[in-house]
Amino acid sequence: MHLHKKIIAYKSVIKEWNKKDMKTEGAQRSFNNYNNSPPFLAGVISKEELPRVYRILDALFRQIEYLGGSVNDDLSFNIRNENVHIVVIESQDQIKHEMTREEAKELLIYEDAKRHHSWESEPKIRKYGYVFNGRLRITIRKSKYFRDTDSVNIESRLSEMLKELYVESEVVRIDREAREEAQRKREEEEKLREELRIRYNAEVERTIALTNIVQDYDAACKIRAYTSALELSENMGDKTDAWIDWAKKKADWFDPTVERTDELFGKRKHEKDSEQKALKNSRYYW
Structure with missing residues (x-):
């Protein structure tokens, strides 16, 4: 079965972003390690695991559409007219960093300069590196996530994910309506303040006259x-x-x-x- 058309179109977004990713091999990759958050799936999933992620999303997308929802261009969901986002990351293992030839050369230059009392900036060589381990984690709500374990793959919990997506759509609706009500109140208060300001200024002008x-x-x-x-x-x-x-x-x-x-x-x-x-x-x- 072919992948969902939205996934096929979105692949280029990930490819282009990953091409511009300046992080070196072995650097830790998470949303907190980027100055600007990468687009959905970019930077935090290895190229080996991306096909698996696409299949999981494809299954969810088709069920959402069957139930009357839709999929947005950024691969977020439109469920009961609410925009629902999920977060998918691949876990990373911390390993001892093996110094590269270039790093060893930089360290040698620095130590030689230090012995001869000349200035040279100390190279920043990390002690540890990070490698993707193939274990996925899908977060649907702040306190609700699904992850691979030694005994269970995330694919076996698709029905639970689907249920949580609909629960999340209700949470999003409540939050949206609360924001809209707060905005309405702010606008109403601003309107009343403006009306009072106009009345006050008019009264000042009348009194001065x-x-x-x-x-x-x-x-x-x-x-x-x-x-x-x-x-x-x-x-x-x-x-x-x-x-x-x-x-x-x-x-x-x-x-x-x-x-x-x-x-x-x-x-x-x-x-x-x-x-x-x-x-x-x-x-x-x-």
């Missing part, structure tokens, strides 16, 4: 009080009746309850602040 209007009203009242005092005074100085009439009109211009239009100044923008309303000499011809 009110105090600016009151300042104009206060100026109008003071002008009227002054002109009334002049009219009652026996000594008006150089203030004529025409000047008092002019001053009263200016009071009406300042007064937001009257809003008189001045022939030169136009209508006063009472809600603006003092700096914006300040009268300034014009530098230009009319």
Whole structure:
């Protein structure tokens, strides 16, 4: 039987990544030993065991599809509309590292430099090496995994794996809905904060405008009080009746309850602040 089409397509992903893997022979290979996590199956399965892994996945994929699920391009599962991932690794045995000729040469150069009191960086030669041992481990949930033992191969537990995949899909659903609900709450809280910010800023603007209007009203009242005092005074100085009439009109211009239009100044923008309303000499011809 031919392998599942998704597996056939995915083989090139593993091949390309493994070609670029810079780890030396005998280096430990696990997800924790890579700066950037390799794609599924790459780097952590020997080329000898990959065909076996493909057969196991092929059996799972066909059962998932028979039950109404599907397989994604990255070989994850779509079960009951939830994306389910598994982790497959091959165990490694730790063995004593046999020094290579190149390493022996580097060590000799370093020791010779040390004897002659010259500087040379000490070569990093590991004490142990690691070799794949053909034993697979498939993790479906954080606390649920299947592995080869001396007496049992992982293939004999495919039905249990299938069951755990469906259990995991429910776990994924619950987690996803919890994240979505948390996100909804965050968005709702952000919306309420934004609405409050807009309301607050609008209230600030209204209050500032009110105090600016009151300042104009206060100026109008003071002008009227002054002109009334002049009219009652026996000594008006150089203030004529025409000047008092002019001053009263200016009071009406300042007064937001009257809003008189001045022939030169136009209508006063009472809600603006003092700096914006300040009268300034014009530098230009009319």
